[in-house]
Amino acid sequence: MRGRRLRDRLKGWGGVGAMAAVCALALAWALLLPLTRPDSGGTTDAGGPGGVTRATQARADKNCPTPAMEDAPEKQTLSPSSADGKTIQAIKNRPGERRKLIVGVDQNSYRWGYRDPNSGGKGDLEGFDIDLVHRIAKDILGDENAVQFKAIPTDQRIPAIKSGRVDMVVRTMTINCSRLGDVAFSAPYFKTGQQVLAPKSSTITGYDGSLAKKKICTAKGSTANTKLTEDRKAKTLVSTADLRTTVPNQLDCLVRLQLGEVDAVVTDGALAASQAAQDPTVELKGKPFTTEYYGVAMRKDADDLVRRVNQVLVDYRADRANGWQASYGRWLSATLGKTSSTSEPPSPPEYDRKS
Structure with a gap:
């Protein structure tokens, strides 16, 4: 039996x-991963x-520093900007084949960041988070494929950022007050x-x-x-x-x-x-x-990168044809429902962090 x-x-x-x-x-495979590209053309009581x-x-x-941070950690981010700063310039100045955005992701979360077993042996990374990574790379480096993926276990997301092994983590990472003491977050991109x-x-x-x-x-x-x-x-x-x-x-x-x-x-x-x-x-x-809300996590001192990612998210949400909504329909509608309203982050987002 x-x-x-x-x-x-x-x-x-x-x-x-x-x-x-x-x-x-x-x-x-928690080391360097190959560059990949997706095939994408109230209160409840529990008694x-x-x-x-x-x-x-x-x-x-x-023990959050302020009640505001505890109550709404998703608002503790910087306002959007398209300007380059020292962090972005350092990424752009990487020589030759190293001129890529280095991103910590998951490779085994179905429909978020995973390797397609039917990709003909290429093992391409696909999913909702992967689409967002390509969009950020396109904005910063002009090439959506200019990405160096690194598989990061759940418990190594923050250490990977703090040690400089990655520029950011896009891995279904919840924004909360405790993590704000170690890393900076973008505005929310998923609820x-x-x-x-x-x-x-x-x-x-x-x-x-x-x-x-x-x-x-x-x-x-x-x-x-x-x-x-x-x-x-x-x-x-x-x-x-x-x-x-x-x-x-x-x-x-x-x-x-x-x-x-x-x-x-x-x-x-x-x-x-x-x-x-x-x-x-x-x-x-x-x-x-x-x-709770997912956000893109970056180094605490990478203010220009945080602002740039927030600008990307503004544009991504506004792009109905090839942005957030299209990615939701491609990857998540089958499991979360065709209507994305319960998964959409606050609109418009709030940017309460001043420095």
Whole structure:
């Protein structure tokens, strides 16, 4: 019986063997990746015996410098500008083949940043985040293919930026107050929220008391990991929820779920929806219990680059034919719905950071 249940879980993306291989590649290819180009022409209550949690802005640091930063970290960015500064000039001055934008991305998040297994052996990177990277490179260097991709595990996004290994990270990275102490963010480019993913046959109903005595997987350094840890301390998450399983890459949690090593995964709903599309034996449980935004992360002192990316985002949103909406339709409408209104970032964005 256990063998049959395991086989049922191994449908989806070619089974655990394929998924484990993808995760192994994610670690093995965490160095330089080849240049790629996509083929693109209210409040919710979650009640239960463990108490009630309310959908709020995800907060990863209760010691934020100001209440404004804690309440709306997505507004802590600089106003747009097309001007070149020292950071952009340094990128443009890279000689020869090195004259590229160096970007940290994911290579195993389906429809966000992943290698197409049907690309004829090229292993091209594709997805919503990858489209945005090409748009930024086009604006700064005049060539959408002038990109050097580097695969960055979830828990290495900030170290990669601070060490200078990458110019920016475009990797479904939530803007929050804690991270603002280490990196600078662009204005938001996507709206999402934390959600529970579990087998369809599971008794788990969402972020509620049904998580009692359940093993929950999160990625190290993720918003989900911090949120769950804080909620359990605050007793808004049932105390018997087992949070000990953490992994370097978010997709590793899906493998653990398929193997039966954990009972549920908590991650951004946008990513969880893509994972449910990969494996038809799992599904989203309950509604999102946070509201948060993805941003492009850069060095704290790269003011000119932050302003330039914000200008790119303004233009990207306005371009209905080949911009944000077109990319959403290409990659995400199949998993998140044809109507993108629930995923759209604030419009117009606010730029509260002055320096």
